[in-house]
Amino acid sequence: MHDIVLKIHQRCNLACDYCYVYETVDQSWRDRPAAMPQDVWEAAVDAIGRHAAAHGSRGVRVILHGGEPLLFGTERIGALTTRLRGAVPDTCAVEVGMQTNGVLLTERRLDALRPHGIAFGVSIDGVPEVHDAHRVTRSGRGSFAAAARALDLLRRPEHRASYAGILCTVSAGTDPIACYEQLLAFDPPTVDLLLPHANWQHPPQRPHDDARTAYADWLIAVFDRWYSGGETRIRLFEDVISLLLGGGSRSEQIGLSPAAVVVIESDGAIEQVDALKSAYPGACATGLDIRHDELDRVLDDPGVIARQLGLAALSDTCRACPVHPVCGAGHYAHRFRPGQGFHNPSVYCADLRKLIEHVHGRLSEDVRRRVAGQVTGA
Structure with missing residues (x-):
């Protein structure tokens, strides 16, 4: 396993x-301890330490997740990461990440957790009106302002090393x-x-009935802007380009690389990756317990x-x-259809194909121009 997610809260x-x-x-979250x-x-x-030692791992990545992992408390997070770094062999590098909504990410907490080398990823959905339409507090208030405050803290020079993205x-x-400009x-x-x-049982919301490739259209607009400017790294686009050029993928959203997350x-x-919770109850379960099983x-x-299985798992x-x-x-969870399991195309099939073909077209045109320029220069 390359990535191990700990649901600490x-x-x-x-x-x-x-x-x-x-x-x-x-x-199933209802039947599990809050912390x-x-x-x-x-x-x-x-167990992570034993796993790293048994396999001679040169590195392991642990993601602290939730719920909201900062609810676990700064002191306990520090104790956990200290024990984790001491559990693995000296030859194994430990990368600790945390995915947070940012609401609780204050300067005091950043200062307290900086010695533990945690990289924070913050969830934010673009402009305030879009973010606040979906990411709300229990009382229904938007959370954009709080997430923006967290990101502004992470941008500061003293915290920049803790900013994962x-x-x-x-x-x-x-x-x-x-949305893209707000993120930038x-x-x-x-x-x-x-x-x-x-x-396929619970399809994605689309703006209207004819919007068969609405997600591709959205992504293509951002891709074209990003491809021309390159102001930051976008993993999905980089993975599509890498795969088109014969490389691999780092994401579960695309490609045939084996799953490496537990x-x-x-x-x-x-359990398996928890996005499978969107398919059916128990889809993630393995029947194993970290207190008794390696x-x-x-x-x-x-x-x-x-x-x-890669290719062999495809329909x-x-x-x-x-x-x-x-x-x-596409993502394994997006293939589910009752009665057929996961042996289906992605529910985003048309979107993915349109996006990939667009990126292929942009790359092909760049190659043609470069070759033509070399021939002309020769």
């Missing part, structure tokens, strides 16, 4: 309307360039653009095995599609 101080943890079919108990997080970090969920039908205003080192978690829930359950055991789970429809080596049928 199971509750959240926001009530985002598209959240796959609280607003979709799997409601990860000490015996669970100690068992988790010790921005996560933005795409909202089709909104102004993509206004926070000077992010990287941006992750995520498609809302949806599937989640440890607040009760100790070892991390390697998750590799024997049928669901995990299926996600390592006939996908394998017949010319862009399947790049698309890879």
Whole structure:
């Protein structure tokens, strides 16, 4: 496993309307402890250390997640990361990240956590009116101002090393360039653009019935601006370009790379990536517990095995599609259809194909121009 997600706090101080943890079919969070108990997080970090030693890992990435992970408390987060760094061999580098909504990320907390080397990713969905339409407090108030304050703190020179980037969920039908420019205003080192978690049973919202490729249209507008300017890194676009050029992908959203993420829930359950909660109750479950089972055991789970098959896991429809080596049928969770499981194209199939073909066209035109210029210069 390259990435290990620790669900250190199971509750959240926001009530985002598209959240796959609280607003979709799997409601297992209700039966789990709000905060990860000490015996669970100690068992988790010790197991990570044994896993790294057994495999001679040169590096491991641990993401502190929730809910809202800052609800776990600064002192406990510090104790966890200290034990984690001591648990792995000296030859293994530990990268600790945290995905937060930013509401609780104050200067005091940043100062307290800086010695622990945590890189913070902040979730923000572009301009205030879009963000505040979806990412609200329990009382229904928008959270843009609080997230913006957190990002302004991370931009400061003294905190810049703790700034991992921005996560933005795409909202089709909104102004993509206004969103992109708002994100750029926070000077992010990287941006992750995520498609809302949806599937064939619960399809994504589109602006109108004819908007079959509304998400592609949104992404293409941002891609063209980004491709011409290159003001920051956008992982989705970089991965599409890499795959088109014969390279690999770092994202679960695209490509055929094996899944390398495992989640440890607040009760100790070892599970698959938690986006699968959007498919059906128990879709993430493996039946394993970090207090009793080693991390390697998750590799024997049928669901995990299926996600390592690459091309062999694709439906006939996908394998017949010319862009399947790049698309890879999209995010695994987006393939689900009742009665057929995950052996389907992505519910975003038309969007992904349109985006990939557009990027291919831009790259091909650049190559033709470069070759023509070299021939003319010769």
